[in-house]
Amino acid sequence: MHTFRFPIRRAAALLSAALLSPGATAQELPPTLDLRAAIRLVLERSPEIELQRYTESAAQGIALSSRAPFDLVTSTTLGGTRDRRPLRADERARALAAGADQLVDANAVTLGAARQLDSGVQLSGAYALTRAADNVQEAQNIPRQTSDRLTFTVRVPLRKNPGRDQLAARNATELEAVAARRDTEQVVARAVLGVVQAYWDWAARVAAADVARGAEARMQQLRRETEKLVAEDELPPAELNLLTAAMTERETARIGAQQRARDGRYALGRLYGMGALETEQLPPPIEALPERAAAPGLEALGPQAMERRADLAALRLREQAMAERLAAARSNNQPVVDLDLSAYYAGLREGARPVSAAFDPTSHRAGPGVAARLSVQLPLENSANNGALRTAAANADSARVRRSTQEQTVQGNVAAAYLGYHSYVAQLRASEQTIERYRAALRDTLTKRQLGSATLIDVLNVEDRLNNAILARLQYQQGYALARAQILYESGALLRTAPDGTLSVALDELLP
Numbered sequence: 001m002h003t004f005r006f007p008i009r010r011a012a013a014l015l016s017a018a019l020l021s022p023g024a025t026a027q028e029l030p031p032t033l034d035l036r037a038a039i040r041l042v043l044e045r046s047p048e049i050e051l052q053r054y055t056e057s058a059a060q061g062i063a064l065s066s067r068a069p070f071d072l073v074t075s076t077t078l079g080g081t082r083d084r085r086p087l088r089a090d091e092r093a094r095a096l097a098a099g100a101d102q103l104v105d106a107n108a109v110t111l112g113a114a115r116q117l118d119s120g121v122q123l124s125g126a127y128a129l130t131r132a133a134d135n136v137q138e139a140q141n142i143p144r145q146t147s148d149r150l151t152f153t154v155r156v157p158l159r160k161n162p163g164r165d166q167l168a169a170r171n172a173t174e175l176e177a178v179a180a181r182r183d184t185e186q187v188v189a190r191a192v193l194g195v196v197q198a199y200w201d202w203a204a205r206v207a208a209a210d211v212a213r214g215a216e217a218r219m220q221q222l223r224r225e226t227e228k229l230v231a232e233d234e235l236p237p238a239e240l241n242l243l244t245a246a247m248t249e250r251e252t253a254r255i256g257a258q259q260r261a262r263d264g265r266y267a268l269g270r271l272y273g274m275g276a277l278e279t280e281q282l283p284p285p286i287e288a289l290p291e292r293a294a295a296p297g298l299e300a301l302g303p304q305a306m307e308r309r310a311d312l313a314a315l316r317l318r319e320q321a322m323a324e325r326l327a328a329a330r331s332n333n334q335p336v337v338d339l340d341l342s343a344y345y346a347g348l349r350e351g352a353r354p355v356s357a358a359f360d361p362t363s364h365r366a367g368p369g370v371a372a373r374l375s376v377q378l379p380l381e382n383s384a385n386n387g388a389l390r391t392a393a394a395n396a397d398s399a400r401v402r403r404s405t406q407e408q409t410v411q412g413n414v415a416a417a418y419l420g421y422h423s424y425v426a427q428l429r430a431s432e433q434t435i436e437r438y439r440a441a442l443r444d445t446l447t448k449r450q451l452g453s454a455t456l457i458d459v460l461n462v463e464d465r466l467n468n469a470i471l472a473r474l475q476y477q478q479g480y481a482l483a484r485a486q487i488l489y490e491s492g493a494l495l496r497t498a499p500d501g502t503l504s505v506a507l508d509e510l511l512p
Contacts, residue, residue, distance in 0.1 A: 029281055033285050038285070045272045070116055071115070072114075082106075084103050087102055106133075118163070118167050121156055122155040127150050129146070131147075145350055146348070149344055161332070172321035172325050175321040185495060196481075198264070200481045204289060205264040206261045206285065209254070211257070212253050212256075242457070308492025311406060318403075329392035335378040339374055340375070347366070348365075421484065435466070439466060441465075442462045
């Protein structure tokens with residue numbers, strides 16, 4: 001089995017920096033262009049894949065940001081004040097050594113940490129240390145004071161739970177990030193399908209140009225033979241007029257076929273994001289169009305399309321994400337009732353020693369103290385919650401409709417792909433016999449013309465039918481190759497995912 005493997009989980013895995021640079025040159029192109037090389041080029045250079053990788057990266061960034069409400073947040077505050085207050089006369093009399101003004105120097109340090117749990121419960125703790133020096137108190141033999149306080153707080157939402165809303169947002173964005181990765185798989189599959197279609201189209205146009213050159217060469221040979229017979233007076237000179245017109249017709253057909261082949265080159269180059277000069281350096285396709293239909297092997301893929309398709313998986317993930325948001329919006333459509341429970345320890349030390357009261361065995365400590373508070377908020381109109389609920393419901397319904405519509409579309413496309421495949425198989429088998437019969441008829445008609453029982457018009461008529469049959473067979477060959485690729489794409493089997501996330505393109509199915 002021939003497969004072409006490439007990783008999809010890393011942002012740079014599909015895209016080559018050298019080939020994506022604006023200065024990419026023709027030396028970087030493969031010397032020959034088989035289907036494997038054509039697919040590799042689109043994986044390395046496709047602008048569509050590159051843009052989708054950026055979209056996937058943005059979705060991952062949003063999912064990462066949605067975890068912020070549940071992060072552990074620490075805080076530190078340092079501060080100091082010097083408060084100078086004029087003393088009244090009676091105060092100055094009581095504190096003669098203090099001077100005319102009261103001077104209070106205070107320094108404070110606060111350390112805190114807070115975290116919100118998935119349940120919506122908020123935990124926080126804080127430690128505050130304050131040291132104060134008051135010249136008035138010192139004049140009255142009251143020493144400097146160092147106080148600290150250690151507080152633990154728990155906030156429990158009893159009705160509306162913002163934490164559940166944030167949890168739903170986190171879960172939804174993570175689902176959307178996974179959906180973006182599946183979208184990338186679908187974009188890669190679509191890019192591979194597009195390059196396979198363009199490759200076989202170009203190959204068919206090149207083959208049609210060869211058919212046109214062959215028809216022109218046969219007509220030139222017929223003209224040379226006719227000129228010889230006219231020179232020997234075996235045919236009238238009027239025969240040359242019809243042959244000249246036929247030769248001109250073959251020449252214009254050949255010119256048109258060659259132009260269409262050049263158009264096929266540019267159609268493939270556009271998928272690579274190439275400019276005109278680089279497109280001209282693309283080597284021609286070397287894969288031959290399939291001569292006959294392969295043994296049946298695609299019939300079992302259709303029933304598995306609903307499970308394999310990456311775009312359907314992405315839509316299901318987005319539907320789950322919208323359901324998460326809707327459930328959170330419904331639970332939040334109620335008043336805010338929060339219960340705060342706190343416990344604290346406090347300490348006090350007197351004196352000038354720079355030791356925290358909490359760590360000084362001579363200090364005075366008190367606690368635990370407890371506190372409880374119940375807060376209620378009841379918006380009378382509740383416009384914000386009602387609007388969020390309506391938006392979430394509409395988004396959930398639209399996600400469901402998009403998923404259902406795409407499932408129906410995929411089912412229809414799979415059925416149409418199989419019908420087209422069977423049609424091309426039948427046409428491809430019948431066309432081979434048709435061409436052989438027309439070639440035999442052309443030989444017979446040429447022989448009859450030499451014997452005088454057939455005219456030049458008879459020869460040209462059979463020649464035209466032969467050319468049309470050959471061109472029709474090219475269409476059937478191209479259609480058969482494209483139908484196989486279309487079935488693989490519609491059934492989600494064009495790419496295969498390994499357990500480590502590596503994707504592979506099944507060339508054995510694309511090259512029957």
